[in-house]
Amino acid sequence: MEAVKVLLIEDDEDQAFLISEYLAESSNPFEVDVALSWGECEGKDLSKYDIVLLDYNLPDISGIEALRNILSKADLPVIVVTGENEIDTAVKALRNGAFDYIVKAGDYLRALPVTIMKTVEQFRIRKEKERLLEELRAVQEKLIQSEKLSAIGRLVAGVAHEINNPLTGIIGYSQMLLSMGDLDPIVEKGLRIIKEEADRAVKIIQNLLQFARKHPPQRELTSINLLIQKTLELKEYELRVNNIEVILDLDPDLPLTVVDPHQLQQVFINILTNAQQAIMSAGVKEGRITIKTELINFGEPMIRISIADNGPGIPEEIIDKIFDPFFTTKEVGQGTGLGLSICYGIIKEHNGNIYALNSPEGGAVMVVELPVLSQEEIERGIARETAQPPPPLRILVIDDEKSIQDLLVDVLSADGHKVDTASDGRIALHKLSSRKYDVIIADVKMPGMDGRTFFEYLSRTNPSLKKRVIFITGDTLSGETKEFLNRVDNICLEKPFSLEEIKSALSELVGRLSKE
Template sequence: MEFPSPHAIQDSKASGRSFGAVDLLKLVLEALHPTLQFDLAAAVICEDNRHVVPVFTTGRLSPAVTEGVHVQALAAFVELAGADHVTWPSDPPAVIQLSTFGERPIAEPDSYEDAPLVVGGAVTGMLRMSVARPLTQEQRSRYFAMASDVSKAIERLDAQRGQSRLVQERLLQSEKMSSVGQLVSGVAHELNNPLTGIMGFAQLLLLRDLDESARKQIETIYAEAERASKIVSNLLTFARRRKAQKEPSNLNTLIERVLELRNYDLRVRNIETELELDPALPETMVDANQIQQVLLNIIINAEQAMRGDGEGAEGTLRIRSSADERNVIVAFQDTGPGMSAETLRRIFDPFFTTKEAGEGTGLGLTISYGIIEDHGGRIWAESGPGRGTTFLIELPIIAGAATPRRAASEPAPAAAIERRRILVVDDEESIQQLLTGVLEMDGHDVHVASNGREALDRVGREPFDLIITDIKMPVMGGPDLYRRLSDDANPLARRVIFITGDTVAPETRKFLQGVDNAVLAKPFRLRDVRESVRAALAR
């Protein structure tokens, strides 16, 4: 049959309510009424594991008639669709007046013509229409053809509604991540400043002649501070919103980074982690941030599956990596309760979740599936009740340009260098002292300022060869200091080194991407400071 025009559908949505199956049925029945001349019709529609039973009428219905139509429609649908629907709750019947509505009372019909509504190969609804006399073959064919067309239209509406929900959830998730990014940005800045002091002064102490006991203790201080800095760095990586950027990466390294974020939670829940990582695992081209998001989601799911109810709950998460000629494979095997075949079939469906309300959106694995698919790989799970779950990720080995890697090392002894006047600008006294200490060891004449305004005043009174400045400071930050130097055509603008503990803030990233100056991310190594100073002085 021919469906109502888009204008009619648009008019029906004027109230701002989303257009759904009931609206569609109302418009179709009004178009069909002149031909079939029925007094009333009813429908049963399955939505979110409940029954919606609208009653469409051309006249007045008493409460008794309405309830009778409602009960009979449900009974007929259960007989048609199966006994499973007996336990489903039902909304109170909604009486909907058709455009041919009049004041005459409508009695409960003696007979109906029922037609199933089939969506996705399953009976998910039923339309029934009152008939005063049996339909002719032509009328019956038209009626069932209409029901078939309505089924297809409902399927399209469900798909659109699902897509709309997915977009809305992703927008909400994006907003949440934006808020998390702002929070992490502030926290990272506050943590990176003291970590820079701890790691920097530990490096300075390691340059001295120390007895073995003192050296080991200082090395422990440095190692623990470095571990904390890696956690902050990983948090910044997850909070950063950026376009996908593929680069050569080793999945073993990405796994270890994610575990650094979850080690504490796994430990307090008595979950042991067993790693079987192939040391010869080849690199492949991936977006490291996206793949870490997938790995984190799988590890958290495994952790929640093994969480248990009591304090004695425990489990084991085994993570294996391997490779064949064409692919890198990673497996995550937990000792949780496992999943049924039905649950396993739906785990990548949008909004499907077995978690308690508020514990998840049901989008984590859906997004993970999309990320792996975009990388040309595949992700799947193997499970069964009582035997745990194994998630497997397979990614193609794609060669890319190798990026140089810097090996960690102790600060190198100072090389002979010409003495220069250097201005250190930072509102943290510990950072001032640290940079003053390492630069004076190299023979430089070091002066300090607490903000950009104070630095400009000093630059106006005395000459300097180089400025090292923090990005965020009270009164005036590093970017404004740089702009003032540039506006005044001061050659020092080319010899500014920026230091920052916040690489997430959009305004910071935008500024740093627009300048051709060196940047040191806190906490930095003293070797990096020396190399950056030498390079800047050579400009």
């Protein structure tokens, strides 16, 4: 059993000797360090003791003042030793933080070892309870925050679903009209503004969906260097007015890779914003952020992006916690603690790594590592983007939104396809009973028979036809829809989709069917 370290503060040498000897001869192991005055005690490291025995009547300091001094310097139990007629004094000491008291009367030394051991154990239990309660409060706070976010997420997903349907029509028709050419300059300008503002609304929705963790990666061949430069354009004004210089060290031979550029840009913006805030909070007059890209190879090629600042760095005691949900060092109301947690999720979805470290020169460094696709995979991606348009097809569009029906009829008919429409799965099945279709474009969620029920019916009655289905969805891939789409192998477009995306999906489907 490990010895209990006792600091005895007692000005009476005879009493100090008696207490020390009695504790030394006890069956419990004690190590007693004696201070015969408060002056002797002041130079001691109180944190190395398990308990303090404090004589209340010291000549060079009042008992209450000594007690307060001890408790301000170390978190440990203090037993106050008082005279026989000083019960009121003992009560006063307890009110000021003493853990217990002993009265110098009768055979008090006999009870002292047990009292010390009991106090040390009770203090340990009290601290453990406090720790558990603090953990419980933290978990409760996280649960409350999580429930709030879950409610916000459901609201955002529902709103996005309702907005994505009309945006599909706005973007699609503006694209189609702009492609006609020979437009009046004022009309063309108006159409471009409509298209740009609709695209901006899409980005806002995607940001909200990413916050709600409902936006899946939409990956494409991307230049990381170019994406960093575009991200800096968004932050340029803020950085410039705060006198923060950006130094770029970008590898010109960095290969392309497949990422979701929107999500990755969100990661870069978050890291840059944190670096900017760190520099400003430290009062650095000439701020500096250095961004470096390089190709590394530890078993497999990876693109490494390092973003370093000359701020105060990250305290070592929290550096391993910064990616935890809800962890934040900001004041209440200034941050949810979700930014880096979301960044961590995005990079992990890309099969990459993200971590933080402190630079030897000072400041923090955030490192992102992304896998590089093989040349064959890149060429396959390019081939998909440059796929030849399919021959004229007979297409059935199933969607309860009239504007989306009309858009797809107009767009696909302009490319020579014959297009029929149905507002739900039952009407579509009726049309399928009397006519053959090369492709079926079906919304996943609709009133009546939805796309999922329609597809499952096809799987039972006409398995060969289910391969010809392209899904479109405006419900932002909710859990139910995501589970269904993960189970099937069909192409799916998320609303709002562009004309190029719907045409590319047709080409990809025809390419798949031609290989069977």
